Amino acid sequence: MGKKLLLEHIDVPGINTLSVYRSKGGYTALDKALKTMTPDAVVEEVKTSGLRGRGGAGFPTGMKWSFLAKPEGVPRYVVCNADESEPGTFKDRYLMEKIPHLLIEGMIVSGFALGAKSSYIYIRGEYFYVARILEQAIAEAYEAGLLGKNILNSGFDHDCYVQVGAGAYICGEETALLESLEGKRGNPRIKPPFPAVAGLYGCPTVVNNVETIAAVVPIVNMGGAAYAGIGVGKSTGTKLISASGHINKPGVYEIELGVPVEEFIYSDEYCGGIKGDRKLKAVVAGGSSVPILPADLILKTANGEPRLMSYESLADGGFASGTMLGSGGFIVMDESTSIVKNLYTFTRFYHHESCGQCSPCREGTGWMEKILHKILHGHGSISDVDLLWDIQSKIEGKTICPLGDAAAWPVASAIRHFRGEFEEFVRNGHSIKDVRHYYRLNGLPEPAYS
Amino acid sequence: MAKVTIDDVTIEVPDGTTILQAARMIGGDLVPPAMCYYSKLKTSGGYCRTCIVKVEQGSAKDPRPMPKPVASCRTTVMDGMVVRNITSPEVLEARSGVVEFLLINHPLDCPVCDQAGECHLQDLAYEHGKEETRYEFERREFEQIDIGDKVQLHMNRCILCYRCVKVADQLTDGRVHGVLNRGDVAEISTYIQNSIENDFSGNVIDVCPVGALTDKTFRFKSRVWYTKPVDAHRDCPHCTGKVRLWYKGDDVLRVTARKDKYGEVEEWICNECRFDKKTTSDWVIEGPSKVDRHSVISANHYENLRVLKATIDRQKKALPHGEKVNLGQGALDPNNIHGK
Structure with a gap:
């Protein structure tokens, strides 16, 4: 059994309440950070831990934190990206739903480390009930003096807010998230400037995934070096x-x-x-x-x-x-999965979620979906597969935000590794799953697919 | 000051200049095309991706190349930066991809479009596009909405450059139009079909690079290349009153702002000048306008010949001594003419 740092107490009944969470060693990291460490020491621990962003890009968190601009007289913000919208990913929901105080504790510790007096949890609209759970947890934390003015008599003030999004995948992109948080249309910003310099309301901002922020708690508890020893x-x-x-x-x-x-x-x-x-x-x-x-x-x-x-x-x-x-x-x-059907589903998703700001993604995602629809329904030709490849190569790396890349990579990899299946569709006009079934029923040797 | 090299031409520019601005300072054919960037509008640019260039060397301090092509209109130069535009096949390929994306859902109704002849998308397609489309599906269509009696909105032609939104934001109070919806059904629209009414709303026509926003008072009156541009001014209480009149015979068919060679207006004009003053007696005529765009709009102005001569001169200079540019018979290979 591997070591568990985040989900260790997940099965304890009532772990979503403050009292049970504290009885299992909750908020000791906050206590330790506020009473025995300086903000820079916390950042240093995170650097030593080698923690990398858990949202997707895997950028070293300590480095991201050290990039944060610290001009005089300008507030800084910590924003938690809880807009978990990537198909196939549901870890943040589980974490927030079951053990919300872990995230809250992480937010306060991160806020302390970065000198932020307020932090925001931007949660996707579909997780409305999770937002309720978080709000409940935040209310408990305020009551216990863990949030608000003069936390644990340390002189550190921090407020934490939950903001519910309206259900757009693009708002998981950090700058689109900030736009949305400011109440604007959720379009990604053009970088630079990066959020570390001009983020929320033009102030230096750190945007981190739920799991990243939660991981700060065990790092402070056990020390960065011990955390780095795992993995x-x-x-x-x-x-x-x-x-x-x-x-x-x-x-x-x-x-x-x-x-x-x-x-x-x-x-x-x-x-x-x-x-x-x-x-x-x-x-x-x-x-x-x-x-x-x-x-x-x-x-x-x-x-x-x-x-x-x-x-x-x-x-x-x-x-x-x-x-x-x-x-x-x-x-x-x-083996029963049809890669082409699966790819169509993914591409339809990216078409639906493109924000429409820059042209390659706006036009290209829809085009790819249409071609895949055509292939899937038996009207495709071999040249369509080549065209698909060409379109994805013209989207990748040409867009403002990584959504273009995210739409292009599945297409590229599916064609790269499963081209045979696309050609099978083109030739036979129906899904590979049915083709297999047909060959098996008739006792025929199966053709090579890829 | 920062020294930047674009397509092997080096120029020194003030800090904070973008690559596109630096290229425009150099001028000539190495200037990247821009469909959404507009130097007179803050925060414009970055959306259309036609101006993408390759940065071969980030700066003198940090000579690493940038991993992806960057939008030249939104990337500021660094000292010692090396940029490739028309000398990079990669950039040209990527740009032709962007042009293709912009065209797949464009209705290509140039024969009935008022913008034809002065349309940036036409120019872009001629210069960087492919001869034929690979798109075989139905093109996107929007429901026609009426945004008032002065400006005609054809959403089908729009390329979502956001210029008109920035004009409304930065020039007028209380913007009533913006982008609704998202993805490829995003559209320029007004909420609950409001009409756009303010003194400077007509400027959205001038900034629109395509025929999405056109002048209702000029609609279907004439093809632009049959009209003759004349610079004129008047004493206007709202704006500077410096405009360009477009004549056909003795009639003023259209009034627009004066535009430079990149199609950007020199000074914004008010709706009164644009829509209501359409007789010669309203204006003090300054003389014929020089139009040095390289497209149809400057046909009959003999500007193209001048540009061609300049190009040939430059090429002559670039050649090593002794070699001559052969422009006589035999220099043209008919197989290489593709009608571009």
């Missing part, structure tokens, strides 16, 4: 993985980074193997936007080493034969 290489600590798809035990798992992917999928401790003992076909390892990998490449890297659940190992081989840890939305697909 592998530059992937330190633990990570919440939202496992879904054709597995026996879908759910949120806290893993020590560095668990082999094979163990994660097949071990009873985690996913418990593929449903119905079918064969593994492909895995989307970090939420819908990261490249999909076929079974052989997700279990072993291109040079034959076992692939681990870590930032580096999953990215091994670049996009040619690797992927990304992303936000940890681990979607497993067995």
